[in-house]
Amino acid sequence: MEPQEEFITTEEVEQEIVPTVEVEQDVPVDIEGENDDDDEMMNDDEEALEVDMSNNSLTYFDKHTDSVFAIGHHPNLPLVCTGGGDNLAHLWTSHSQPPKFAGTLTGYGESVISCSFTSEGGFLVTADMSGKVLVHMGQKGGAQWKLASQMQEVEEIVWLKTHPTIARTFAFGATDGSVWCxxxxxxxxxxxxxxxxxxxxxxxxxxxxxxxxxGENTLELVTCSLDSTIVAWNCFTGQQLFKITQAEIKGLEAPWISLxxxxETLTKGNSGVVACGSNNGLLAVINCNNGGAILHLSTVIELKPEQDELDASIESISWSSKFSLMAIGLVCGEILLYDTSAWRVRHKFVLEDSVTKLMFDNDDLFASCINGKVYQFNARTGQEKFVCVGHNMGVLDFILLHPVANTGTEQxxxxxxxGDEGVSLVFEVPN
Incomplete structure (x- = not known):
């Protein structure tokens, strides 16, 4: 029995925004290379595919021969790492146009699904779907990266993250439910x-x-699972801080997939409040510093009869550090923007296809989509400001880079x- 009173109905949504499809700046480009002949691009016996070649990107990186699943950026250097379905990770520069190729990392047994530099920038940790973790050490000021260690403790890794403040520390989770730090x-x-x-x-x-x-004496992690559990860990001792099961969420089944x-700016200094989303549309907000107390629980969407169950899946969650706002992105293409002071939906954006990632930045909300676009919205008004176009398949991940201070030029x-088609595009956000 689902908590009917928890539904957010369409009447409660203050404003719904459907992004425009047209983009002001349409520049056709050949992202494969200037020397490709039309004959090479398409065999005569193949059915002609209609590809929208609108492109407002600044430049591109196309050395992957399969989908690019993951992207990470060095904390100090203009260095990108991308991981792909071609079982490779590539290093390349983010400040040059076109990007300069900086090396390939090999030794993976499956698709590379995570690329993450440690917080101090000395190491690069990558993981693949065969359970391998490779650690590369930066040398010559980050100009070279040498394999330092590797391990394979599990059959398949789902996620890996480096700690944002404690140097040289990372954790990952696996398909068997295990958690490692x-x-x-x-x-x-x-x-x-x-x-x-x-x-x-x-x-x-x-x-x-x-x-x-x-500080470095506190190393805590919260993890979630498809089995409807959420667990917090002390990573130094391996002890559970709390465990949330179906009993704590009104007996509801909640295959959690996003966290x-x-x-702290939203929580009066409490750096242990998390939002968790499930693949059937359940949203929980939890105070990890109070024994896992559930601050909010709701079903975020009422599916229409013709909709697929997974349309309610919460693929991404992002909080604003500037306003009392939190956004969730669904497989059905909806983005719900919550006022966190009242847990009301302030705006609803409707994209053409599934949302893959959300990110607040100052006054903006950025959203990537399986339609191949990244949207920039004004977070407060819901107005669309810019659309990054150029992919002919979905955007699976993205990063946002800020201008380097004191460079003397306006950046x-x-x-x-x-990109799902094996290409990374670099866009300049005009405002």
Whole structure:
């Protein structure tokens, strides 16, 4: 029995915005290379595909021969790492046009699904779908990256994250439900296991470090699973801080797949509030610093009879650090923008296809979509400001880069994508 009173009806939504399809700046480009002949692009016996060649990107990187699943950026250097379905990770520069190729990382047994630099920038941690984790050490000021260590403890890794403030520390979750946390030796890049946890009974689908402002003596992680459990861990001791099961969420089945930590600016300094979303549309907000107390629980969408069950899946959650706002993105293409002071939906954006990632930045909300576009909205008004176009398949991930301070030239923010067709595009955000 679902909590009917928790539904947010369309009448409650203050404003619904359907983004415009047209984009002001349409520049056709050949992202494969200037020397390709039309004959090479399409065989005569193949059915002609109609591809929209609208493109307002600044430049591109196209060395992957399969989908780009993951993208990460160095904390200090203009260096990107992308991981793909071609079982490779590539390093390339983010400040040059076109990007300069900086090397390929090999040794993976399956698709590379995570690329993450450690917070101090000394190491690059990558993971693939065969359970392999590779750690590369930066040399010559980050100009070279050498394999320092590798491991394979599980059959398949679902997610991996480096700690945002504690140096050389990362955690990952696997399809068998296990959770692992490691620290990298500064001298030789060897790995020290801090903990492994075996509480989730199905895929550990996402994890998020919490209380990251407490210094290096506090190493805490919250993870969620398809088995409807949410667990918080002390990574130094391996002890559970709390465990949320179906009993704590009104007996509802909630295959959790997304997690997001609220900024302290919204929570009066509490750096342990997380939002968790399930693939059937359940949203929970939890205070991890109060025994996992559930602050909010709701079903975010009432599906129409013709809609697929997975249309309600909450694929991404993002909090604003500037306003009392939180956004969730659904498989059906809806983005719900919540006023976190009252847990009301302030705006609803409707994209053409599934939302893959959301990110607040100052006054803006950026959203990537399976239709191949990244949208920039004014977070407060819901007005569409800019659309990044150029992909002919979905955008699976993206990063947002801010201008480097004190460079003397006026620079703009950049969006860099991970595209399903094997290409990363670099966009300049005009405002």
């Amino acid at each position: 490691y620290q990298i030796n500064e001298q030789d890049g060897s790995l020290e296991q801090l903990m492994s946890g075996f509480v989730h009974q199905q895929d550990c689908s996402m994890g998020e470090f919490i209380n990251t402002d407490k 997001s930590l609220a900024p 703009k923010r950049k969006v860099i994508t991970a």
